[in-house]
Amino acid sequence: MILHGYWRSGTSYRTRIALNLKGLNYEQHGVDLRRGDQRSETYLRLNPQGLVPALEIDGAVLTQSPAILEWLEETHPAPPLLPSDPVARAQVRAMAALIGCDIHPLNNLRVGKALREGFGADQAAVDAWAARWITPGFTALEALVARHGDGWCFGDAPTLADCYLIPQIYSARRFHVALDAFPRLLAIETAADAHPAFQAAHPDRQPDAD
Incomplete structure (x- = not known):
């Protein structure tokens, strides 16, 4: 997995926490929002919205941290981040x-x-x-x-x-x-x-x- 994010971004931060809680290994590629890296041609090919984070997985790209966190919960259910009830x-x-x-x-x-x-x-x-x-x-x-x-x-x-x-x-x-x-x-x-x-x-x- 490759996590494209910005160190101080709250959405990137919450995604890192979830990945770590699940015990998953991932690479990090920095996207400097202050320099405008999120608007580069290369990054827009990954995420047309030009926001972080973006998570590359097995040839697919996931965007929007709520969707990424829900995907993590569905595909890596232990330890759970949602109750069973x-x-x-x-x-x-x-x-x-x-x-x-x-x-x-x-x-x-x-x-x-x-x-x-x-x-x-x-x-x-x-x-x-x-x-x-x-x-x-x-x-x-x-x-x-x-x-x-x-x-x-x-x-x-x-x-x-x-x-x-x-x-x-x-x-x-x-x-x-x-x-x-x-x-x-x-x-x-x-x-x-x-x-x-x-x-x-x-x-x-x-x-x-x-």
């Missing part, structure tokens, strides 16, 4: 979607660039924009973890929800978002900091990191 599976997927649909897309690199170039936002304004979406999302997630978590987002082992959460906490810190109101989420971050799969996926440990 259908209701519990839906609850974990909802926690992941809370981040993947309602928080992350609003504070990724493309949006930050649009705010700066199209609306004259300085870094303080970009940080405030990110907090505007991260804070209410984390407030809801904190309540869901209180309801369902037992050391991780759902239960006592990492799930898809944790694959989404840890990169979003990393992003929140980059945008200087206050996190003191989310002790359960911070406790999960502490657990992830001690887990080899999460450690190996950290942006600072990637071959293309600054």
Whole structure:
């Protein structure tokens, strides 16, 4: 498997976590979003949308991290990242979607660039924009973890929800978002900091990191 991604991309980060949790070996090819590598002819042949990540597998290319993570769960079911109970599976997927649909897309690199170039936002304004979406999302997630978590987002082992959460906490810190109101989420971050799969996926440990 070849993972095309960017070291600081939240979607690439969550994909690395899932691959590591599954114990899978993969090569990494860096796509520098700041240089515009994602718009190169070579990369667009892999992913016409020009986004990361893209995962090459047996002559096929998978794009969009939710689809990649679901494929990983279907083809490499152990250890599971979704519970066996259908209701519990839906609850974990909802926690992941809370981040993947309602928080992350609003504070990724493309949006930050649009705010700066199209609306004259300085870094303080970009940080405030990110907090505007991260804070209410984390407030809801904190309540869901209180309801369902037992050391991780759902239960006592990492799930898809944790694959989404840890990169979003990393992003929140980059945008200087206050996190003191989310002790359960911070406790999960502490657990992830001690887990080899999460450690190996950290942006600072990637071959293309600054």
